[in-house]
Ligand SMILES: O=C(O)C1=C[C@@H](OP(=O)(O)O)[C@@H](O)[C@H](O)C1
């Protein structure tokens with residue numbers, strides 16, 4: 001998982017994209033599947049698990065805390081769980097690589113077990129704020145030691161029995177919500193999370209699927225989630241749908257390269273995740289969902305995307321949480337649209353793997369797009385479908401989504417764009433470059 005030399009990669013002007021593809025499994029669902037299977041009593045099977053570095057970090061952590069986690073030759077993973085309350089003290093620091101989700105959710109698990117774990121990460125993760133989980137998990141009795149500013153390395157000393165809490169989320173974050181719910185799994189009594197702005201609900205769906213007692217009540221638009229602790233989880237057969245956040249890249253590539261038409265199969269379209277498709281449709285995009293169905297408690301569809309001239313819009317800030325990881329690629333779509341696209345309410349983008357507003361503004365300017373950075377967003381003056389100049393070298397800043405977004409921009413540029421380091425893409429989308437060239441070189 002530790003990377004050595006940077007790995008530059010070039011993405012140049014492309015002919016039309018075409019074909020039918022599958023992108024890898026959903027990262028959020030994959031993390032949760034491994035964690036809950038590791039806490040069930042018995043053997044769970046997980047099909048379609050994302051085998052990206054972030055999820056492999058979660059798998060290694062669950063092994064280090066006592067679960068048996070094995071990848072079969074057929075690509076199906078089996079997990080023998082230790083039972084809620086049964087996590088063991090890891091012998092070494094848990095190496096989280098680039099993964100915020102692993103770190104924050106696992107800290108929740110450790111918080112209510114009688115164990116101590118130290119979390120370490122790469123340079124990107126070591127800059128990200130942990131105060132947001134430290135506050136509620138401390139209220140549940142866990143004790144934290146961090147580097148200055150609440151950063152990694154971080155040591156969590158859990159408390160069992162933990163103290164159930166009621167916590168109103170001050171920031172729209174599924175990671176914070178999930179950390180509290182996972183801690184609540186092993187706390188006596190009822191732990192409550194109040195969520196004024198809805199965020200991805202995979203934890204709630206999957207906890208209920210594993211047999212936890214969890215209720216969600218929406219009162220005047222505010223979600224009240226309650227989990228009853230000291231639960232016994234039943235092992236499950238999980239099928240992970242393809243990740244809409246990964247599907248976003250070939251989808252926008254097809255939209256901005258004239259003559260393209262592609263189908264992306266089996267993609268998760270959970271409404272708490274699918275905001276990008278709504279935003280692109282507002283811009284006029286030709287995107288259709290077919291074969292809509294339910295896979296393992298999550299809505300799924302095949303998505304057809306055809307090249308369409310896009311027009312700039314004001315993206316409603318309320319939909320930001322349902323497409324939070326998709327803004328970098330939406331910025332690229334906006335750069336090719338006719339007119340101005342205004343995107344606000346994005347302060348959270350500044351604390352992801354990189355400062356995604358600043359880094360995308362820098363990258364897009366380098367390749368000839370016109371952008372104006374706001375404190376909490378970006379304004380993009382589109383090219384009206386004219387290819388961007390391209391030609392430069394842009395920096396990915398240890399951020400997979402920046403690397404892939406600027407790669408897609410390269411397909412619609414006059415001259416190839418060099419990404420200084422493409423290796424971060426392996427955190428969430430192994431095989432991205434091959435999938436893209438399969439769509440472009442037919
Ligand atoms: O819960 C999750 O799986 C995630 C939640 C989001 O983070 P925040 O909770 O920090 O918004 C998202 O950006 C991340 O990629 C995955």
Ligand SMILES: C=C(OP(=O)(O)O)C(=O)O
Nearest residue numbers: 098099100101102325352
């Ligand atoms: C923000 C992301 O992930 P994480 O927080 O898990 O590092 C992402 O995948 O875009």
